[in-house]
Amino acid sequence: MDVFDAELAAWDRALPRKRVSAGVLFFDGLGRVLLVDPVYKEPWEIPGGTVELDESPRDGAAREVREELGLDRAPGRLLAVDWVGAWAERSEGLAFVYDGGVLSPADVAGIRLQAEELRGYAFVEIDAVAERLIPPSAHRVRSCAAARARGETVELMGGLPVAADRGPR
Template sequence: MTDLSEYDRALSRKRAAAGVLFFDSSGRVMIVDPVYKECWEIPGGAVEKDESPRAGARREVREELGLDIEPGRLLSVDWTAPRAERSEGIAMLFDGGELSGEQLEAVRLQPEELRAFEFASKDQLERRLIPVLARRVKASIDARRRATTVYLENGSAVG
Protein backbone atom coordinates (compact mmCIF):
# COMPACT_ATOMS: atom_id res chain seq x y z
CA MET A 1 0.00 0.00 0.00
CA THR A 2 1.40 3.38 -0.94
CA ASP A 3 0.24 6.80 0.11
CA LEU A 4 -2.91 6.92 2.19
CA SER A 5 -5.38 9.77 1.99
CA GLU A 6 -5.45 12.30 4.79
CA TYR A 7 -8.84 10.91 5.81
CA ASP A 8 -7.49 7.35 5.97
CA ARG A 9 -4.42 8.40 7.98
CA ALA A 10 -6.74 10.04 10.57
CA LEU A 11 -8.79 6.88 11.16
CA SER A 12 -8.13 4.76 14.23
CA ARG A 13 -6.13 1.56 13.89
CA LYS A 14 -7.08 -1.57 15.80
CA ARG A 15 -5.11 -4.71 16.52
CA ALA A 16 -6.52 -7.72 14.71
CA ALA A 17 -6.20 -11.33 15.79
CA ALA A 18 -7.63 -14.52 14.35
CA GLY A 19 -7.84 -18.04 15.68
CA VAL A 20 -9.23 -21.41 14.75
CA LEU A 21 -11.29 -23.71 16.95
CA PHE A 22 -10.45 -27.37 16.39
CA PHE A 23 -12.49 -30.15 17.97
CA ASP A 24 -11.93 -33.79 18.84
CA SER A 25 -14.45 -36.58 18.30
CA SER A 26 -15.94 -35.89 21.76
CA GLY A 27 -16.69 -32.25 20.89
CA ARG A 28 -13.93 -30.82 23.08
CA VAL A 29 -11.99 -27.80 21.81
CA MET A 30 -8.22 -27.63 21.31
CA ILE A 31 -6.28 -25.31 23.59
CA VAL A 32 -2.53 -24.68 23.48
CA ASP A 33 0.06 -23.91 26.16
CA PRO A 34 2.32 -21.01 25.06
CA VAL A 35 5.92 -20.97 26.31
CA TYR A 36 5.88 -17.18 26.77
CA LYS A 37 2.98 -16.89 29.26
CA GLU A 38 1.15 -18.83 31.94
CA CYS A 39 -2.40 -18.97 30.62
CA TRP A 40 -3.48 -21.28 27.83
CA GLU A 41 -4.68 -20.00 24.45
CA ILE A 42 -6.26 -21.28 21.26
CA PRO A 43 -4.36 -21.74 17.98
CA GLY A 44 -4.02 -18.39 16.24
CA GLY A 45 -2.51 -14.98 16.73
CA ALA A 46 -1.98 -11.53 15.31
CA VAL A 47 -3.06 -10.75 11.77
CA GLU A 48 -0.17 -9.18 9.88
CA LYS A 49 -0.28 -6.03 7.78
CA ASP A 50 -2.16 -6.52 4.49
CA GLU A 51 -3.20 -10.06 5.53
CA SER A 52 -6.83 -11.14 5.77
CA PRO A 53 -8.01 -12.56 9.11
CA ARG A 54 -8.69 -15.95 7.47
CA ALA A 55 -5.20 -16.02 5.93
CA GLY A 56 -3.69 -14.97 9.27
CA ALA A 57 -5.50 -17.74 11.10
CA ARG A 58 -4.32 -20.31 8.56
CA ARG A 59 -0.72 -19.04 8.74
CA GLU A 60 -0.72 -19.11 12.54
CA VAL A 61 -2.06 -22.69 12.62
CA ARG A 62 0.58 -23.76 10.09
CA GLU A 63 3.35 -22.09 12.14
CA GLU A 64 2.18 -23.23 15.57
CA LEU A 65 0.83 -26.72 14.86
CA GLY A 66 2.37 -27.69 11.53
CA LEU A 67 -1.11 -28.19 10.05
CA ASP A 68 -2.14 -26.50 6.80
CA ILE A 69 -5.91 -26.41 7.16
CA GLU A 70 -8.18 -23.88 5.48
CA PRO A 71 -10.30 -22.29 8.23
CA GLY A 72 -14.02 -22.85 7.89
CA ARG A 73 -16.92 -20.58 8.69
CA LEU A 74 -16.49 -17.44 10.79
CA LEU A 75 -17.90 -18.16 14.25
CA SER A 76 -17.36 -14.87 16.08
CA VAL A 77 -16.11 -11.31 15.91
CA ASP A 78 -15.12 -9.84 19.27
CA TRP A 79 -14.17 -6.22 19.97
CA THR A 80 -11.85 -6.03 22.98
CA ALA A 81 -11.36 -2.89 25.02
CA PRO A 82 -7.90 -1.51 25.74
CA ARG A 83 -6.20 -3.02 28.78
CA ALA A 84 -2.75 -2.87 30.37
CA GLU A 85 -0.15 -2.82 27.60
CA ARG A 86 -2.74 -3.57 24.88
CA SER A 87 -4.72 -1.33 22.57
CA GLU A 88 -8.28 -2.09 21.58
CA GLY A 89 -8.64 -4.89 19.08
CA ILE A 90 -10.81 -7.14 17.00
CA ALA A 91 -10.53 -10.93 17.39
CA MET A 92 -12.14 -13.38 14.98
CA LEU A 93 -12.58 -17.11 15.48
CA PHE A 94 -13.07 -19.57 12.64
CA ASP A 95 -14.33 -23.14 12.69
CA GLY A 96 -11.54 -25.67 12.12
CA GLY A 97 -13.85 -28.68 12.38
CA GLU A 98 -13.12 -32.03 13.94
CA LEU A 99 -9.52 -33.16 13.60
CA SER A 100 -9.00 -36.71 12.38
CA GLY A 101 -6.59 -39.12 14.02
CA GLU A 102 -4.25 -38.63 11.07
CA GLN A 103 -4.32 -34.85 11.52
CA LEU A 104 -3.67 -35.17 15.26
CA GLU A 105 -0.65 -37.39 14.57
CA ALA A 106 0.64 -34.76 12.14
CA VAL A 107 0.64 -31.97 14.76
CA ARG A 108 4.15 -30.58 15.20
CA LEU A 109 4.29 -27.89 17.88
CA GLN A 110 6.55 -24.92 17.18
CA PRO A 111 8.91 -25.21 20.20
CA GLU A 112 9.59 -21.45 20.35
CA GLU A 113 5.85 -20.83 20.85
CA LEU A 114 4.05 -23.87 22.30
CA ARG A 115 4.75 -26.44 25.01
CA ALA A 116 1.66 -28.59 24.58
CA PHE A 117 -1.89 -28.90 23.36
CA GLU A 118 -4.92 -30.65 24.76
CA PHE A 119 -8.67 -30.77 24.29
CA ALA A 120 -10.91 -29.14 26.88
CA SER A 121 -14.61 -29.42 27.52
CA LYS A 122 -16.67 -26.24 27.50
CA ASP A 123 -16.84 -26.45 31.32
CA GLN A 124 -13.02 -26.53 31.64
CA LEU A 125 -12.41 -23.36 29.62
CA GLU A 126 -12.92 -20.91 32.51
CA ARG A 127 -10.14 -22.61 34.49
CA ARG A 128 -7.68 -22.74 31.58
CA LEU A 129 -8.18 -19.51 29.61
CA ILE A 130 -8.28 -15.84 30.58
CA PRO A 131 -11.91 -14.76 31.18
CA VAL A 132 -12.41 -12.80 27.95
CA LEU A 133 -11.04 -15.67 25.85
CA ALA A 134 -13.09 -18.27 27.74
CA ARG A 135 -16.26 -16.25 27.04
CA ARG A 136 -15.29 -15.82 23.36
CA VAL A 137 -14.59 -19.52 22.86
CA LYS A 138 -17.81 -20.56 24.62
CA ALA A 139 -19.88 -18.15 22.53
CA SER A 140 -18.15 -19.44 19.39
CA ILE A 141 -18.88 -23.06 20.31
CA ASP A 142 -22.55 -22.12 20.72
CA ALA A 143 -22.51 -20.26 17.38
CA ARG A 144 -21.02 -23.34 15.72
CA ARG A 145 -23.79 -25.52 17.14
CA ARG A 146 -26.44 -23.06 15.89
CA ALA A 147 -24.68 -22.52 12.51
CA THR A 148 -24.54 -18.77 13.13
CA THR A 149 -21.94 -16.07 13.67
CA VAL A 150 -21.96 -14.03 16.85
CA TYR A 151 -20.80 -10.46 17.51
CA LEU A 152 -19.20 -9.95 20.92
CA GLU A 153 -17.69 -7.15 22.98
CA ASN A 154 -15.09 -8.30 25.50
CA GLY A 155 -16.29 -11.86 24.98
CA SER A 156 -19.95 -11.17 25.72
CA ALA A 157 -22.85 -11.10 23.24
CA VAL A 158 -24.24 -7.68 22.45
CA GLY A 159 -27.76 -6.98 21.26
Protein backbone atom coordinates in the same frame (compact mmCIF):
# COMPACT_ATOMS: atom_id res chain seq x y z
CA MET B 1 -1.35 12.67 -6.46
CA ASP B 2 -3.80 15.56 -6.48
CA VAL B 3 -4.75 17.64 -3.41
CA PHE B 4 -7.87 15.55 -2.72
CA ASP B 5 -5.86 12.30 -2.75
CA ALA B 6 -3.21 13.80 -0.46
CA GLU B 7 -5.87 15.01 1.99
CA LEU B 8 -7.59 11.62 1.94
CA ALA B 9 -4.27 9.85 2.55
CA ALA B 10 -3.48 12.19 5.49
CA TRP B 11 -6.96 11.62 6.93
CA ASP B 12 -6.55 7.85 6.57
CA ARG B 13 -3.19 7.87 8.37
CA ALA B 14 -4.78 9.77 11.27
CA LEU B 15 -7.56 7.22 11.80
CA PRO B 16 -7.44 5.00 14.91
CA ARG B 17 -5.71 1.64 14.48
CA LYS B 18 -6.83 -1.63 16.07
CA ARG B 19 -4.99 -4.85 16.75
CA VAL B 20 -6.48 -7.74 14.77
CA SER B 21 -6.12 -11.39 15.67
CA ALA B 22 -7.53 -14.53 14.15
CA GLY B 23 -7.93 -17.97 15.66
CA VAL B 24 -9.42 -21.34 14.88
CA LEU B 25 -11.54 -23.60 17.07
CA PHE B 26 -10.67 -27.25 16.52
CA PHE B 27 -12.53 -30.09 18.21
CA ASP B 28 -11.84 -33.75 18.81
CA GLY B 29 -14.34 -36.57 18.35
CA LEU B 30 -15.54 -36.11 21.94
CA GLY B 31 -16.49 -32.45 21.40
CA ARG B 32 -13.55 -31.04 23.34
CA VAL B 33 -11.83 -27.88 22.08
CA LEU B 34 -8.12 -27.65 21.29
CA LEU B 35 -6.21 -25.15 23.44
CA VAL B 36 -2.52 -24.30 23.14
CA ASP B 37 0.01 -23.26 25.80
CA PRO B 38 2.14 -20.32 24.55
CA VAL B 39 5.73 -20.02 25.79
CA TYR B 40 5.60 -16.20 25.85
CA LYS B 41 2.66 -15.77 28.27
CA GLU B 42 0.83 -17.63 31.00
CA PRO B 43 -2.77 -18.08 29.92
CA TRP B 44 -3.56 -20.67 27.30
CA GLU B 45 -5.17 -19.69 23.98
CA ILE B 46 -6.85 -21.14 20.93
CA PRO B 47 -4.56 -21.67 17.92
CA GLY B 48 -4.05 -18.38 16.10
CA GLY B 49 -2.45 -15.00 16.56
CA THR B 50 -1.89 -11.56 15.15
CA VAL B 51 -2.99 -10.80 11.62
CA GLU B 52 -0.13 -9.24 9.69
CA LEU B 53 -0.21 -6.06 7.62
CA ASP B 54 -2.10 -6.57 4.33
CA GLU B 55 -3.23 -10.06 5.40
CA SER B 56 -6.89 -11.00 5.75
CA PRO B 57 -8.07 -12.47 9.06
CA ARG B 58 -8.87 -15.77 7.29
CA ASP B 59 -5.38 -15.95 5.75
CA GLY B 60 -3.83 -14.99 9.10
CA ALA B 61 -5.70 -17.78 10.86
CA ALA B 62 -4.54 -20.35 8.27
CA ARG B 63 -0.93 -19.11 8.49
CA GLU B 64 -0.92 -19.24 12.29
CA VAL B 65 -2.32 -22.80 12.30
CA ARG B 66 0.39 -23.88 9.82
CA GLU B 67 3.13 -22.19 11.86
CA GLU B 68 1.97 -23.21 15.33
CA LEU B 69 0.56 -26.70 14.73
CA GLY B 70 2.02 -27.79 11.40
CA LEU B 71 -1.53 -28.36 10.07
CA ASP B 72 -2.32 -27.11 6.57
CA ARG B 73 -6.08 -26.65 6.86
CA ALA B 74 -8.23 -23.86 5.50
CA PRO B 75 -10.37 -22.29 8.22
CA GLY B 76 -14.06 -23.03 7.96
CA ARG B 77 -16.99 -20.74 8.62
CA LEU B 78 -16.55 -17.54 10.61
CA LEU B 79 -17.95 -18.17 14.09
CA ALA B 80 -17.47 -14.75 15.66
CA VAL B 81 -15.95 -11.31 15.60
CA ASP B 82 -15.10 -10.13 19.11
CA TRP B 83 -14.33 -6.52 20.02
CA VAL B 84 -11.83 -6.48 22.87
CA GLY B 85 -11.52 -3.22 24.76
CA ALA B 86 -8.20 -1.78 25.88
CA TRP B 87 -6.84 -3.15 29.16
CA ALA B 88 -3.57 -3.00 31.11
CA GLU B 89 -0.89 -2.30 28.51
CA ARG B 90 -2.96 -3.52 25.54
CA SER B 91 -4.79 -1.48 22.94
CA GLU B 92 -8.27 -2.37 21.76
CA GLY B 93 -8.63 -5.00 19.06
CA LEU B 94 -10.79 -7.28 16.99
CA ALA B 95 -10.58 -11.07 17.21
CA PHE B 96 -11.92 -13.24 14.38
CA VAL B 97 -12.65 -16.88 15.23
CA TYR B 98 -13.16 -19.57 12.58
CA ASP B 99 -14.46 -23.13 12.76
CA GLY B 100 -11.67 -25.66 12.29
CA GLY B 101 -13.97 -28.67 12.49
CA VAL B 102 -13.22 -31.99 14.08
CA LEU B 103 -9.64 -33.26 14.00
CA SER B 104 -9.29 -36.98 13.30
CA PRO B 105 -6.83 -39.07 15.32
CA ALA B 106 -4.51 -38.90 12.29
CA ASP B 107 -4.78 -35.09 12.26
CA VAL B 108 -3.93 -34.96 15.97
CA ALA B 109 -0.98 -37.31 15.43
CA GLY B 110 0.22 -34.90 12.71
CA ILE B 111 0.37 -31.88 15.03
CA ARG B 112 3.89 -30.49 15.16
CA LEU B 113 4.20 -27.67 17.69
CA GLN B 114 6.32 -24.64 16.86
CA ALA B 115 8.75 -24.85 19.80
CA GLU B 116 9.48 -21.10 19.82
CA GLU B 117 5.77 -20.36 20.37
CA LEU B 118 4.05 -23.32 22.06
CA ARG B 119 4.84 -25.55 25.04
CA GLY B 120 1.95 -27.91 24.51
CA TYR B 121 -1.69 -28.45 23.68
CA ALA B 122 -4.71 -30.13 25.20
CA PHE B 123 -8.28 -30.95 24.28
CA VAL B 124 -10.52 -29.43 26.95
CA GLU B 125 -14.22 -29.77 27.71
CA ILE B 126 -16.08 -26.55 26.87
CA ASP B 127 -17.29 -26.29 30.48
CA ALA B 128 -13.66 -26.40 31.69
CA VAL B 129 -12.02 -23.80 29.41
CA ALA B 130 -12.12 -21.16 32.18
CA GLU B 131 -9.53 -23.22 34.08
CA ARG B 132 -6.94 -22.42 31.36
CA LEU B 133 -8.11 -19.21 29.68
CA ILE B 134 -8.50 -15.65 30.90
CA PRO B 135 -12.19 -14.76 31.38
CA PRO B 136 -12.75 -12.90 28.07
CA SER B 137 -11.12 -15.75 26.12
CA ALA B 138 -13.16 -18.35 27.99
CA HIS B 139 -16.34 -16.40 27.20
CA ARG B 140 -15.25 -16.18 23.54
CA VAL B 141 -14.64 -19.94 23.25
CA ARG B 142 -17.97 -20.79 24.90
CA SER B 143 -19.82 -18.26 22.71
CA CYS B 144 -18.14 -19.61 19.56
CA ALA B 145 -18.89 -23.23 20.46
CA ALA B 146 -22.55 -22.32 20.99
CA ALA B 147 -22.65 -20.40 17.68
CA ARG B 148 -21.08 -23.40 15.93
CA ALA B 149 -23.75 -25.70 17.36
CA ARG B 150 -26.48 -23.34 16.11
CA GLY B 151 -24.87 -22.80 12.70
CA GLU B 152 -24.57 -19.06 13.38
CA THR B 153 -21.97 -16.32 13.34
CA VAL B 154 -22.07 -14.02 16.36
CA GLU B 155 -20.89 -10.55 17.26
CA LEU B 156 -19.14 -10.46 20.63
CA MET B 157 -17.87 -7.78 23.01
CA GLY B 158 -15.32 -9.09 25.47
CA GLY B 159 -16.35 -12.62 24.53
CA LEU B 160 -20.05 -12.09 25.29
CA PRO B 161 -22.78 -12.08 22.62
CA VAL B 162 -24.18 -8.70 21.63
CA ALA B 163 -27.91 -8.26 21.28
CA ALA B 164 -28.55 -5.92 18.33
CA ASP B 165 -30.83 -3.69 20.43
CA ARG B 166 -29.07 -3.76 23.82
CA GLY B 167 -25.31 -4.30 23.66
CA PRO B 168 -23.60 -7.19 25.48
CA ARG B 169 -25.91 -9.79 27.03
